[in-house]
Amino acid sequence: MAASRRPGRNHLFIPGPTTIPDRVIRAMSVQSEDHRSPSFPELAKPLFQDAKMVFGSTEGTVILFPSSGTGIWESALTNTLCRGDKVVVARFGQFSHLWTDMAMRLGLDVIVQDEEWGTGADPQKIEEALRADKDHAIKAVMIVHNETATGVTSDIGAVRKAMDAAGHPALLFVDGISSIGSLPFKMDEWKVDCAVAGSQKGFMLPAGLGLICVSQKALKVAEGGQGGGSNDRLGHVYFAWADQLNANKGGYFPYTPALPLLYGLREALAVMKEEGMENIYHRHAVLGEATRQAVAAWGLKPCAKEPKWNxxxxxxxxxxxxxxxxxxxxxxxxxxxxxxxxxxSKVAGKVFRIGHLGDLNELSLLGAIAGAEMAMLDCGMKLTPGSGVAAASSYLRENPLHKA
Incomplete structure (x- = not known):
């Protein structure tokens, strides 16, 4: 016999995809249209400029691909590097592992800096590797800003300081897929060369739109400047920046864009402007701490080894x-x-994760904490019923989501 209808909606508290605001869903409900029409640039052109706000950039160039974040990883590597180039990667979770694997499979010479899962990138080790590279054979440093597998955020500002201290010209690539649009991200200040994002997390959209913000330095490398022009440049067609940028100048794309996602992005950016990026960052900080208060009340610990990694x-x-x-x-x-x-991977069966990003508030989060608490009790775990909800709600009552 078929299962009866389940009332209510699914409560989505994975770390992406995230819940989509109703007004963004409505904005994506559009009829197909001619993406070569004279009026199409009215939609497309502002997106390239407005999205910079979310990356913390005024100097970068935004490129949009019909892709997941994994495709944007590939675009960063293939547009700037040559086969056999050395890159440094900090590996401390499933997604930094996957990006490392991609770099190896593309033919790069990957220097892996393995860190304990539950910690993040070590700026000192990165600085030491760059100082030892007297010939500047290392062409890029690759860091996952926010490792969703373990709930760890690395300090990109500290990584940049380490690179500058070493006096090394390597590019800085940052996976901000689960951070950009939710956590403070300062592309220009940190001198990030390729900042990678996906539509399905902080941007509060369905998966399928990949975003990258590229520095002027990285664009020059891609155009054949520093180290360019080699016959060993990594191949790229679908993810070619030059093809995109040539078409983007007029407000178009080199191939069929993901049209509903562009309308959704326009509305999502409007939502973010209305709330304000500083308010968004503060809201996420409050919701993150409320979750950790619940975890402590349950007598459990986060996978992050120290508070600085939370x-x-x-x-x-x-x-x-x-x-x-x-x-x-x-x-x-x-x-x-x-x-x-x-x-x-390494933490399969050992952890469960509560995602607290995107379009959510206090009551949304408390529903997830209550559900997780009930599930743990049902599965025989020993904890005080209501303890997590009480701890989180007490914290939330004392800490408004937006600063006065």
């Missing part, structure tokens, strides 16, 4: 020895229609 977009919660986190996740979904993030 992410304000996702908390990975370590379950006690002998408890299968996957069962908690499954039960939360089946019984309470709550979607929690699963543990990945």
């Amino acid at each position: 992410s304000d977009t996702v908390t990975a919660i370590v379950v006690p020895e002998g408890v299968d986190a996957a069962k908690i996740i499954s039960h939360a979904y089946d019984r309470y229609n709550l979607s929690l993030g699963a543990g990945l």
Whole structure:
């Protein structure tokens, strides 16, 4: 017999995709149109300029691809590097592992700096590697800003200071897929050369639109400046920046764009402007801390090894020895229609994750905390009923989401 209808909606608290604001959903409900029409640039052109706000940039160039964030990883590497180029990668979670794997498969010479899962990039080790590279063979440093597998945020400003201290010209590539639009991101100040983002997280859109903000330095490298012109340049066609930028000048794209997502992006940027980026950052900081207050009240710990690593977009919660986190996740979904993030790779079955990013407020988060708490109790975990909700709600009552 088929299952009966489940009342209410699914409560989506994975670290992306995130819940889409209703007004953004309405904005994407559009009929197909001619993307070569004379009026199309009225939609497209402002997006390239307005999106810079979210990256913390006035000097960068925004390029939009019909792609997930993984494709934008590839665009950053293939437009700027040559086969055999050395790159430094800090690896401390599933997504930094995947970006490392991509670099290797593309033919780059990858210097991997492995860090303990639950920690992040080590600026001192990066500085030491760059100081030792007297011939400047290292062409790029690759950092995942916010590692969703472990709930860890790395200090990109400190990485930039380390690179400057070493006096090294390497490019700085940053995966900001689960941070940009939610956590403070200062592309120009940190001198990030390629900042990678995806539509499905802080931008509050469906997956399928990849965004990259590129520095003038990286554009010159891509055009054949520093180290360019080699026959060993990594191949790129679909992800070619030059093709995009040539078409973007007139407000067009070199191939068919993801039209509803462009309308959605326009509305999402309007939402973000109305709230203000500083308010968005503060809201995420409050919601992140409220989640950690709940975790502490449950007698549990986050996967992040120290408070300095804590992410304000996702908390990975370590379950006690002998408890299968996957069962908690499954039960939360089946019984309470709550979607929690699963543990990945090294932490599979050891953690579950609460994503607290995008379009949410106090009551949204408290629903997720209550559901996670009930699921843990149902699965036999020993904790005081209501403890997490009480701790989080007490913190939220004392800490408004927006600064006065």
